[in-house]
Amino acid sequence: xxxxxxxxxxxxxxxxxxxxxxxxxxxxxxxxxxxxxxxxxxxxxxxxxxxxxxxxxxxxxxxxxxxxxxxxxxxxxxxxxxxxxxxxxxxxxxxxxxxxxxxxxxxxxxxxxxxxxxxxxxxxxx
Numbered sequence: 020x021x022x023x024x025x026x027x028x029x030x031x032x033x034x035x036x037x038x039x040x041x042x043x044x045x046x047x048x049x050x051x052x053x054x055x056x057x058x059x060x061x062x063x064x065x066x067x068x069x070x071x072x073x074x075x076x077x078x079x080x081x082x083x084x085x086x087x088x089x090x091x092x093x094x095x096x097x098x099x100x101x102x103x104x105x106x107x108x109x110x111x112x113x114x115x116x117x118x119x120x121x122x123x124x125x126x127x128x129x130x131x132x133x134x135x136x137x138x139x140x141x142x143x144x145x
Contacts, residue, residue: 021126026089033080038073042066079110083118086143090123090133096143103145116140 045066052059089099103111116139123134 021088021091024038024084024091024126028081028088029086031077031084033078034081036072038069038077040075044070047067073114075110079114080118083115084122087117087126088121090119090134090139090142091127097145111143112140116143 045062049059049062049066051057052062085094087101089096116136119139120134122138123131123139126133
């Protein structure tokens with residue numbers, strides 16, 4: 020098991036809280052701008068980009084990191100996730116699987132270095 024992946028997982032666990040704090044600050048700026056008849060479209064754009072980053076990129080990266088740690092530990096997929104939502108399947112196949120593969124190749128040892136997307140997909144079948 021890689022200590023680097025463990026540290027990465029801990030950092031990714033903290034990131035949504037930091038982003039939420041910044042979202043709250045932006046929301047206060049938006050409220051002030053509306054109250055004082057100022058334009059808000061730039062602030063609203065920033066707010067949506069932050070929310071999108073938190074809900075998509077950070078979430079997918081944290082999920083991929085935890086699944087990579089599970090794979091590298093030699094545990095079955097069901098140890099990390101009991102089920103997968105169908106509406107998240109596209110994201111899983113196109114974003115999470117490639118990230119798992121990259122992390123396994125970077126931090127794996129021995130036969131784990133030979134892992135590819137097909138290997139990870141087979142491992143992740145429920």
